[in-house]
Amino acid sequence: MAAQKNRNWLEDAVLDHGSNDALDDFDGLIDWDRFNAWLEASEAPGSGPVTAVRKLAGGLQNNVFLLSRDNQDLILRRPGKHLKPKSNETMLREARVLKALEGSAVPHPRMLALCDDADVLGACFYLMEPLEGFAKSGDLPGEYAANASWRRAMGDALVKAASALGEVDYLAAGLEDLGKPENWHERQVERWRSQLEGYAATPGYDPADLPHVDVVGRWLADNLPNDRRIGLVHGDLQFPNVMFSLQTPKISGVLDWELVSLGDPLLDLGWILSSWSEDGDPEGKSPMVKPWDGFLSRRELIALYGEQSGRDMAQVPWFFALACYKLACLLEGTFAASKAGKVPEPIGLSVHAYATWLMTKALQIIAG
The missing domain is CATH 3.90.1200.10 (Aminoglycoside phosphotransferase (APH), C-terminal lobe)
Known part of the structure; x- marks a missing residue:
């Protein structure tokens, strides 16, 4: 039911949303009109559309992007373009765990917003806070x-x-x-x-x-x-x-x-x-x-x-x-x-x- 409800408002919002031709869609991984419509209605901090994007190293299974809107940075995490059988389930599980860790002693990025409607970007995804530092070998x-x-x-x-x-x-x-x-x-x-x-x-x-x-x-x-x-x-x-x-x-x-x-x-x-x-x-x-x-x-x-x-x-x-x-x-x-x-x-x-x-x-x- 939630996904169907999201789909209805999303279709209406996309019709009125401006184009984002200047931003890379990374071979179809991000439909900016649909994403920005969802973003505006989400609980994520900031306001307005995404004005800058950069793809980050995110492992073999998922894609990670640094987004900027209204001087607010966000991290978008989504599966690859060709979904595996449990890709959406994995995204939802990750988001649940990050939410559950709030207030714990476990250092983790704060989960900011979750999209469980795969029609927005072709897969479930979530936004989390950027972290300062590095992760590498x-x-x-x-x-x-x-x-x-x-x-x-x-x-x-x-x-x-x-x-x-x-x-x-x-x-x-x-x-x-x-x-x-x-x-x-x-x-x-x-x-x-x-x-x-x-x-x-x-x-x-x-x-x-x-x-x-x-x-x-x-x-x-x-x-x-x-x-x-x-x-x-x-x-x-x-x-x-x-x-x-x-x-x-x-x-x-x-x-x-x-x-x-x-x-x-x-x-x-x-x-x-x-x-x-x-x-x-x-x-x-x-x-x-x-x-x-x-x-x-x-x-x-x-x-x-x-x-x-x-x-x-x-x-x-x-x-x-x-x-x-x-x-x-x-x-x-x-x-x-x-x-x-x-x-x-x-x-x-x-x-x-x-x-x-x-x-x-x-x-x-x-x-x-």
Whole structure:
């Protein structure tokens, strides 16, 4: 009913709205007449039409734009032009989570307005506040490059953000439908092993090319943690998905909530640990950001999470190994796609090399 109601006023508004020929529509991703009509009727701050737009880096699945209207900047996040089966559902879920996080200790961009009418831009989308800072891998900017204490603060802030997310009461926030909490820990090995085996349908791909899957999977199944909890899990908590302030060493906000689900929050810590670099790691992986000296050690990250959360940190190796196992299984999808010619071969080989590193690290973890 809401979508039909929106469609009626939108059709009337578009007829009276001026043209926006001067603004790029990014190959049809933004119909400016329809968008500005919706924007004027929305609760987003500012007034008048969009006067400037810039496309930002937003990952592989979604498109992110910086918009300006009446001296007010807004971030537009929408799926790609060719929607996947759950693209609209993912947008609505992201917006719900950001709204639910208001008032929490989790650093995040404030959700400003949601459009659940796919007729406006061909997909559901939302607007959120811009954040100051940067989110990237590779060479660090500013004081993060020059000052080791700022780099140390990055690990501290990541762990505190993960712990804060784990403390959110998902039931009180109305997010109990984000996943299946029953037997979550018991289901993990088969869930991601099935994902890996599914790629076998791609000609030229053999799941057996990913090493140590059987031994790591057996260890995970045989060593389930005693301290098991269910909460919100971001799903990809690492440097490219976190905005760090350039003014002070802190997180401006955690980004890219498309993978958020219910699970054990310690998996987010495992994810952070898997992205880390340390002496003694298997060869073949460079630090995600540079310079790397000055960062907290994994041991320090684990101790800090324990202080923040009160969780039993003796359980961490299970979640660390699970993070490696899960990510490796997921990454093999890109390697399989390269076999089918859907992804350039060098990218496929690079991703497979990282998946192999992850499984080698998992083997190292379970060996103690």
